[in-house]
Every structure is written in structure tokens, then in C-alpha cells.
Amino acid sequence: MKKLGYLLLIILSLFAVACGKTKKESPNGNTVVIAQGAKPKSLDPHMYNEIPGLTVSRQFYNTLFNREKDGSITPELAESYKYNSDTELEVVLKKDVKFHDGTTLTADDVVYSFERMKDKPGASIMIAEIDRVEKVDDLTVKIILKQASSPLLFNLAHPITSIVSKAYEEAGNDLAVAPMGTGAYKLVSYGDGEKIEMESFKDYFAGAPKVAGITFKSIPEDTSRLAALEVGEVDIAYGMAPINAQTIEANENLDLISEPTTxxxxxxxxxxxxxxxxxxxxxxxxxxxxxxxxxxxxxxxxxxxxxxxxxxxxxxxxxxxxxxxxxxxxxxxxxxxxxxxxxxxxxxxxxxxxxxxxxxxxxxxxxxxxxxxxxxxxxxxxxxxxxxxxxxxxxxxxxxxxxxxxxxxxxxxxxxxxxxxxxxxxxxxxxxxxxxxxxxxxxxxxxxxxxxxxxxxxxxxxxxxxxxxxxxxENIGINKRVKGFSYDPTTMHKLGSLEVE
The missing domain is CATH 3.10.105.10 (Dipeptide-binding Protein; Domain 3)
Structure with a gap:
């Protein structure tokens, strides 16, 4: 009977060791760490049309509209919309959308955001055909165009036309280093921009993310980014060199996404x-x-x-x-x-x-x-x-x-x-x-x-x-513990659907 007990103990021990090999604990816990090759120049969504910045800033903000994978346009912060004429678009906002500071999104924020875009080098080009934006009531705005604009809704789905809080910026906050929007994640720490930490926004109107938060790291050297991915320091690595794609594919703990972009x-x-x-x-x-x-x-x-x-x-x-x-x-x-x-x-x-x-x-x-x-x-x-x-x-x-x-x-x-x-x-x-x-x-x-x-x-x-x-x-390495990553051919991926196991 003793021998049988020892045998069972050995079998259970081996099983535990085997499980330890396949279910290695990540140092990141329920936080997903993402590495990209360049530090954002600014987290102000209206400033620059540059991918490292927009990749990060779009996690903090939303736009009036969303571009789906099939290219169609659907409402995001908008609840509904209609064209009153070729040069007048009326937009009704979703009710009770919260900013990260607990305040509620209103038409005043939308009007303010578009006025702000006019003075910013990145966003101004996207709204060049807009003459003005008028408040109708607390949840309705009219967008008046200088002339008809075929790409208008597509432009208003671009993260560079994100909606910001009027009260927050007027209080003196600098959106370049202290972003605050309605997005799935809110800022915890910016530091010098090399490591940007954010936590899940529990009151996110589309549903709180299932992860505790995400962190963006700037790792310019491709080999260093790969090494960080391999040892589990980061969970997702953007912009991997093609020569390293084979290494990612060969690693049983990693998945490779290699898809065409726009x-x-x-x-x-x-x-x-x-x-x-x-x-x-x-x-x-x-x-x-x-x-x-x-x-x-x-x-x-x-x-x-x-x-x-x-x-x-x-x-x-x-x-x-x-x-x-x-x-x-x-x-x-x-x-x-x-x-x-x-x-x-x-x-x-x-x-x-x-x-x-x-x-x-x-x-x-x-x-x-x-x-x-x-x-x-x-x-x-x-x-x-x-x-x-x-x-x-x-x-x-x-x-x-x-x-x-x-x-x-x-x-x-x-x-x-x-x-x-x-x-x-x-x-x-x-x-x-x-x-x-x-x-x-x-x-x-x-x-x-x-x-x-x-x-x-x-x-x-x-x-x-x-x-x-x-x-x-676009070549992306992902730790297999991360689920729910949604690839976007524009490479400005939304990360609200991430999960870890």
C-alpha cells in the first residue's frame, strides 16, 4: 500500500512539473505589455498623423464614427446621423458616455474638438471641408460643410479626429503628455514616453476591457524587441522585421500575424x-x-x-x-x-x-x-x-x-x-x-x-x-496567453477586446 502511495505521489509530481512547463506564469499578470519601435512624438490625437503616437492615443479616445473591417462606416460616439443636405450632417450622440474623469460627453465637447482640430497640423487636413460645427442641443450637433465631401465619414472615423474634453483642456491639461478621453483605457503614467501605462476604464460605454490594463514600451532595436517578446517581458511586439518572423513562428509560446496593410x-x-x-x-x-x-x-x-x-x-x-x-x-x-x-x-x-x-x-x-x-x-x-x-x-x-x-x-x-x-x-x-x-x-x-x-x-x-x-x-509577434487581438490593416489597432489566460 505504501508503494502504491509513493507511485501516486510521483505521478502527481510529474503532472505538476509538466503543467508548470506549459502554463508558465507571465510577469505581466493581467496586464498586456506592447512594444513598438518608436516613442510617440505626442499623445495629442490632433497634432501629428504619425503611427507611433496614434497607435497609443487611440486607446484613450473615440471618434464619432468607426470604420469596420469590411470598409463600412458605423456610429461610434454617434448614436445616429442623417444628411439634411449635401452640406449638412446632423449627428446625435450616445447618451451617458463618460470621460475618464467621470464627466459626461456632450455636444459642447464635439464643437470644441472640431474648433481645436482646425489649428492642429495633423487633424486640420482631415476636416478641411468643414465650415463649422453647431450645437443643436446637449446631444446633437450639425456639421456644416463648405461643399459636399465624399470622404467625410471616413475622415471622421480616423483616430486623428478623436473627440476630446473641452473642460479638461481648458483647465490647462496638456494632451501631449496627459491624454484624457472616453476610450477603453485611461492613463496611469506617461513618464518620458518610453513606457506608457494605462488601466482599463470600468465605465467605458462599449463595455470595460477584460484585462486590468495595457502598457506601451518603446524598444527601437528590432532584436531587443524580439528578445523582450521571447522572454515574456512584452506580450505583443509591433513592426517586427521579416527576418525575425521565422523565429517567432518557431517559438511554441508565440503566434505570428503577418498581414497586408493599407x-x-x-x-x-x-x-x-x-x-x-x-x-x-x-x-x-x-x-x-x-x-x-x-x-x-x-x-x-x-x-x-x-x-x-x-x-x-x-x-x-x-x-x-x-x-x-x-x-x-x-x-x-x-x-x-x-x-x-x-x-x-x-x-x-x-x-x-x-x-x-x-x-x-x-x-x-x-x-x-x-x-x-x-x-x-x-x-x-x-x-x-x-x-x-x-x-x-x-x-x-x-x-x-x-x-x-x-x-x-x-x-x-x-x-x-x-x-x-x-x-x-x-x-x-x-x-x-x-x-x-x-x-x-x-x-x-x-x-x-x-x-x-x-x-x-x-x-x-x-x-x-x-x-x-x-x-x-505588418509583422506582429503575440504571446499565446493573449487572446482577442483584432488586426487592423491601418496598423492602428484597437485593444479593447484583449484577454489573457
């Missing part, structure tokens, strides 16, 4: 500065680049060569553009034709290892056609400031269509009204291009809009203020 990577050429004030020289850059080699060697197949600055997953994409092929002789001919004698320039790159590697291949390609390109690596905030101010010749970057509509690509990036921090860092100005893009903003027929976008993309393709490179996947 983004395009490109080189912006400052058309106001030599040598890129010369069209032939700009087009020559297109022929000099071996895009496929970048896709193959750096992205390992988790990207495709871009045909346009508009992503194929975005409404209005035109797939009939004649692709610029890798043609060294053609590039040399155009350089000769351009008459440019000072064949050198500096390329700004932010401190992303993948972008730096791509820049090195671009540098080698251009050397083959007699162009000396210097690579300058900048910290994220400096990179945004210098490019917004026009203090550059060229830079390597990308743009996410946060609304999945071509308007949010072509109007901010290339319309002359958007030059500077609003998005048109190429400082490109072409009246024919502006005419097509702005016409697409006011017509309601989808096919007519597509035709205007087609013409605009042809013009931009031929002028080459932007050198479209590739459409890459």
Missing part, C-alpha cells in the same frame, strides 16, 4: 530643392532602383513591389499604371537629359533597422548610375520635424491610409494645399493634379471618384515627386 513605402523627393526640382532626374531615380531585390532580400516575400503610392487595398487604387522597371541604361539616359551636374544628395531615414537596410540597397543602386547618395539616420522626432519643415533633399518613409480611401493618401501627400506638416513634404504643386483630387472629394458616385483618382495617380506617376517602392506586411 501602407506604401516610398522615397519623398523635395521638389523645391536641387537636384529634385528637375523632373527628368526624379524619373531617373525610379528606373535606377531594383525594388524586387529589396522585397526579396529584406522583406523575404512579406511585401510586394508597389505600382502606385496608393495601396492596392485602398479604395481608388488604379492598377493600370505602367510600372517603372529596373533599367540602369534608361536611368543614365534620363540623368544625362536632365543636365544635372551635381549628382549627389542626402537621404534621411528614421532609426528603423529595416529602413536603414533598404536605404543601403538604394544607395548601391544609385551608385551604379553615377549618383552619390549619403544616408543620414535620424531619431523619430527629429525626422518628423525636419521633413515637415522642408529641411531635406529626400527621405525614406511610408504612409498608412487610415481611412482605406485614396483621398487620405493623395490629398495630404501631394495636393498643394497640404504642403508642409499637413503631409505634402515633397512640396509638390501641380494644378492639374489638385483639380482631379479635389474633384474626387465632392462627387458622390464611386465610379466617378475612381476616374478622378486614376487621372491623379497617372499625373503623380509621371511627375515622380514620390518614388513608390513596396507594400509591406
Amino acid at each position: 501602407a506604401t513605402e516610398y522615397i519623398t523627393l523635395n521638389t523645391e530643392k536641387a537636384p529634385f526640382d528637375n523632373k527628368d532626374f526624379r524619373v531617373a531615380i525610379n528606373y535606377a532602383l531594383d525594388r524586387q531585390s529589396i522585397v526579396d532580400s529584406i522583406y523575404l516575400g512579406k511585401a510586394v513591389v508597389a505600382r502606385s503610392v496608393v495601396n492596392p487595398n485602398v479604395f481608388g487604387f488604379y492598377d493600370g499604371l505602367e510600372q517603372y522597371t529596373f533599367n540602369v541604361e534608361k536611368a543614365k539616359e534620363l540623368i544625362e537629359k536632365s543636365g544635372v551636374t551635381e549628382k549627389s544628395f542626402s537621404l534621411y531615414v528614421n532609426d528603423s533597422p529595416v529602413r536603414v537596410q533598404a536605404a543601403q540597397i538604394i544607395q548601391a543602386n544609385l551608385r551604379e548610375v553615377g549618383i552619390d547618395m549619403k544616408i543620414e539616420i535620424l531619431e523619430w522626432g527629429t525626422y518628423l520635424s525636419k521633413t515637415g519643415e522642408g529641411d531635406f533633399q529626400a527621405y525614406l518613409g511610408g504612409w498608412i491610409s487610415g481611412t482605406s480611401d485614396a483621398d487620405i493618401v493623395l490629398y495630404p501627400l501631394l495636393d498643394s494645399k497640404s504642403i508642409g506638416f499637413a503631409g505634402n513634404r515633397a512640396r509638390y504643386s501641380n494644378p492639374e493634379f489638385d483639380k482631379e483630387v479635389e474633384a474626387a472629394r465632392v462627387v458622390s458616385d464611386p465610379e466617378a471618384r475612381k476616374e478622378h483618382y486614376k487621372k491623379a495617380q497617372i499625373i503623380a506617376h509621371e511627375d515622380s515627386p514620390l518614388v513608390a517602392l513596396y507594400n509591406k506586411n
Whole structure:
């Protein structure tokens, strides 16, 4: 009988050890820790159209509308809406929506938010067609437009048009470091922005999150981000390099998400500065680049060569553009034709290892056609400031269509009204291009809009203020203990549905 007792004890002990291996306790408990590659420049949702900031700030805020995965628009803070005319949208707000400080959302907050957006470089471009917003009663507003706007509801679903608290900011609070909204999570600690802690908002109108909170960490080095994911220091790692995707897939404790986005990577050429004030020289850059080699060697197949600055997953994409092929002789001919004698320039790159590697291949390609390109690596905030101010010749970057509509690509990036921090860092100005893009903003027929976008993309393709490179996947590593992650191709993921087991 004793022997049987010992045998049972041994079996139970082995079972406990086995369970310990498969159910390793996370140091993060019921909090989910997320790492991304850059520190937010600001948590003010209206300030900058930059992904590291909006990825974090959208957890604190809500917009009037929401864009669903199928591209349809549904109410978020809005309870209902109707168009009284082509230029007047009436919105009724949900009742008893609470801000994190316990106050209730009213029409005054909505009116204040839109007035505030007009003065902010990021949001102003999104509401350019709005003349004014009027309060009807405590839960109703009218949005009066200067002219009809086809992309209006899509723009009002973008996190850069989040609704903020009038009383909170008027009390002197700085939304850049002390955000406070109606979102699923509320701020606990900002620090210096390297580690941003937030807790679940129990009074969230859509239902309190099931996790205690989330924490965002800035870990610029991709290998360090991977290591933190592997040891359980972080639960979710955004923006993983393709070369590390295999490591994530091979780890039994991790899952890999590798999905297409609405983004395009490109080189912006400052058309106001030599040598890129010369069209032939700009087009020559297109022929000099071996895009496929970048896709193959750096992205390992988790990207495709871009045909346009508009992503194929975005409404209005035109797939009939004649692709610029890798043609060294053609590039040399155009350089000769351009008459440019000072064949050198500096390329700004932010401190992303993948972008730096791509820049090195671009540098080698251009050397083959007699162009000396210097690579300058900048910290994220400096990179945004210098490019917004026009203090550059060229830079390597990308743009996410946060609304999945071509308007949010072509109007901010290339319309002359958007030059500077609003998005048109190429400082490109072409009246024919502006005419097509702005016409697409006011017509309601989808096919007519597509035709205007087609013409605009042809013009931009031929002028080459932007050198479209590739459409890459978003690679995300997730600890298997985390459930309920909802992937968003705009990469600005909402995290209110997270759970841990």
C-alpha cells in the first residue's frame, strides 16, 4: 500500500512539473505589455498623423464614427446621423458616455474638438471641408460643410479626429503628455514616453476591457524587441522585421500575424530643392532602383513591389499604371537629359533597422548610375520635424491610409494645399493634379471618384515627386496567453477586446 502511495505521489509530481512547463506564469499578470519601435512624438490625437503616437492615443479616445473591417462606416460616439443636405450632417450622440474623469460627453465637447482640430497640423487636413460645427442641443450637433465631401465619414472615423474634453483642456491639461478621453483605457503614467501605462476604464460605454490594463514600451532595436517578446517581458511586439518572423513562428509560446496593410513605402523627393526640382532626374531615380531585390532580400516575400503610392487595398487604387522597371541604361539616359551636374544628395531615414537596410540597397543602386547618395539616420522626432519643415533633399518613409480611401493618401501627400506638416513634404504643386483630387472629394458616385483618382495617380506617376517602392506586411509577434487581438490593416489597432489566460 505504501508503494502504491509513493507511485501516486510521483505521478502527481510529474503532472505538476509538466503543467508548470506549459502554463508558465507571465510577469505581466493581467496586464498586456506592447512594444513598438518608436516613442510617440505626442499623445495629442490632433497634432501629428504619425503611427507611433496614434497607435497609443487611440486607446484613450473615440471618434464619432468607426470604420469596420469590411470598409463600412458605423456610429461610434454617434448614436445616429442623417444628411439634411449635401452640406449638412446632423449627428446625435450616445447618451451617458463618460470621460475618464467621470464627466459626461456632450455636444459642447464635439464643437470644441472640431474648433481645436482646425489649428492642429495633423487633424486640420482631415476636416478641411468643414465650415463649422453647431450645437443643436446637449446631444446633437450639425456639421456644416463648405461643399459636399465624399470622404467625410471616413475622415471622421480616423483616430486623428478623436473627440476630446473641452473642460479638461481648458483647465490647462496638456494632451501631449496627459491624454484624457472616453476610450477603453485611461492613463496611469506617461513618464518620458518610453513606457506608457494605462488601466482599463470600468465605465467605458462599449463595455470595460477584460484585462486590468495595457502598457506601451518603446524598444527601437528590432532584436531587443524580439528578445523582450521571447522572454515574456512584452506580450505583443509591433513592426517586427521579416527576418525575425521565422523565429517567432518557431517559438511554441508565440503566434505570428503577418498581414497586408493599407501602407506604401516610398522615397519623398523635395521638389523645391536641387537636384529634385528637375523632373527628368526624379524619373531617373525610379528606373535606377531594383525594388524586387529589396522585397526579396529584406522583406523575404512579406511585401510586394508597389505600382502606385496608393495601396492596392485602398479604395481608388488604379492598377493600370505602367510600372517603372529596373533599367540602369534608361536611368543614365534620363540623368544625362536632365543636365544635372551635381549628382549627389542626402537621404534621411528614421532609426528603423529595416529602413536603414533598404536605404543601403538604394544607395548601391544609385551608385551604379553615377549618383552619390549619403544616408543620414535620424531619431523619430527629429525626422518628423525636419521633413515637415522642408529641411531635406529626400527621405525614406511610408504612409498608412487610415481611412482605406485614396483621398487620405493623395490629398495630404501631394495636393498643394497640404504642403508642409499637413503631409505634402515633397512640396509638390501641380494644378492639374489638385483639380482631379479635389474633384474626387465632392462627387458622390464611386465610379466617378475612381476616374478622378486614376487621372491623379497617372499625373503623380509621371511627375515622380514620390518614388513608390513596396507594400509591406505588418509583422506582429503575440504571446499565446493573449487572446482577442483584432488586426487592423491601418496598423492602428484597437485593444479593447484583449484577454489573457
